[in-house]
Structure formats: C-alpha cells, structure tokens
Amino acid sequence: MNVAIVFDSHSGTTARAARAMAQAFTNNGHSCFVAPVHDAIPEEIAQAQLICLGSWTQGLLLFGQHPTQATMSFVERLGDLAGKQAVVFCTYKIATGSTLPQMASALEQRGAQVKGHFKFRGPQPTGDFRAFVKGLPA
Ligand SMILES: Cc1cc2nc3c(=O)[nH]c(=O)nc-3n(C[C@H](O)[C@H](O)[C@H](O)COP(=O)(O)O)c2cc1C
Numbered sequence: 001m002n003v004a005i006v007f008d009s010h011s012g013t014t015a016r017a018a019r020a021m022a023q024a025f026t027n028n029g030h031s032c033f034v035a036p037v038h039d040a041i042p043e044e045i046a047q048a049q050l051i052c053l054g055s056w057t058q059g060l061l062l063f064g065q066h067p068t069q070a071t072m073s074f075v076e077r078l079g080d081l082a083g084k085q086a087v088v089f090c091t092y093k094i095a096t097g098s099t100l101p102q103m104a105s106a107l108e109q110r111g112a113q114v115k116g117h118f119k120f121r122g123p124q125p126t127g128d129f130r131a132f133v134k135g136l137p138a
Contacts, residue, residue: 001136003032004048006040007055008071014056014091016123021052021089024125024133037070042077050085050115050136053107057092057099065097075106082111089118089129
C-alpha cells in the first residue's frame with residue numbers, strides 16, 4: 001500500500017513518532033512518504049492510498065485539547081479524498097480530549113474513510129498501531 005504521513009510537531013516528539021510509524025509501514029512491505037505539514041504538498045499527499053495525519057495535542061492539559069491550527073489548515077488544502085483511507089494520530093502528555101475526533105471529522109468531510117485513531121504518550125507508536133499495520137493488506 002502507498003502510505004503518506006503528514007504531521008505537525010513543535011518540539012520533535014510527533015516527528016519522531018511519524019518516522020517510527022513510517023519504519024513500521026516499510027517493515028511490513030508498504031511504501032511510505034513522511035512530511036511535516038509545513039512542507040507537505042497537498043496534491044502529492046492526496047495521491048496516497050492511506051493518509052496518516054498527525055498533530056501534537058494543544059490545550060490546557062486537562063481540557064480544551066485540540067489539534068494544531070497548522071494540522072487543520074493542511075486538511076483544508078487537501079482536495080476530494082473519496083476512496084482514500086486515513087489514520088489520525090497525536091502525541092500528548094496527559095489527555096487528548098477531542099484532538100483525534102476533530103482531525104477524523106475534517107478528513108471524513110472530504111470523503112476519506114478513517115480506519116484508525118492512535119495516541120502516543122511520547123515518540124513510540126503503541127502496540128495497537130503496530131497491530132493495525134500488521135493487519136493492512138500489502
Ligand atoms: C502549549 C502546549 C500545550 C499543550 N497542551 C496539552 C494538552 O492539553 N494535553 C496534553 O496531554 N498535552 C499537551 N501538551 C503536550 C504536548 O502535546 C506533547 O508534549 C506532545 O508530544 C508534543 O509534541 P511535539 O514534540 O511534536 O511538539 C501541550 C504542549 C504545549 C507546548
């Protein structure tokens with residue numbers, strides 16, 4: 001499967017998670033392209049069969065959590081995503097609130113089917129993400 005990972009990272013954690021996710025995809029036979037939201041070209045990302053969108057969690061730690069503006073602005077620049085699969089992921093310290101649902105909803109509004117929601121408390125993808133990758137058809 002052709003996978004694109006786009007992420008927003010303030011201090012590097014989400015970038016490291018994105019790179020570790022890419023390694024998991026390639027280890028399982030998929031091709032994977034990784035780019036920060038500030039550099040990613042929407043037309044290129046929209047060509048992937050599976051689009052993974054990642055943000056760090058921004059908020060007041062226990063409430064008011066949301067994805068970053070840069071993450072949501074990138075989704076607005078993506079065109080029609082009908083027929084595309086998507087994954088949303090975020091890194092966080094305490095609680096993610098509506099971070100992942102907001103990202104999933106924005107992608108779904110463009111027609112993507114969101115197949116996974118993953119949150120990582122640090123740069124390492126969790127076991128549920130690794131199980132998801134193992135279950136993907138090549
Ligand atoms: C301004 C600011 C607000 C944050 N708000 C939250 C929050 O509401 N909930 C939470 O769990 N983590 C919060 N965090 C922690 C980050 O989401 C977490 O450290 C994340 O992994 C940082 O990713 P990055 O290194 O890619 O920027 C906040 C961090 C910052 C700098």
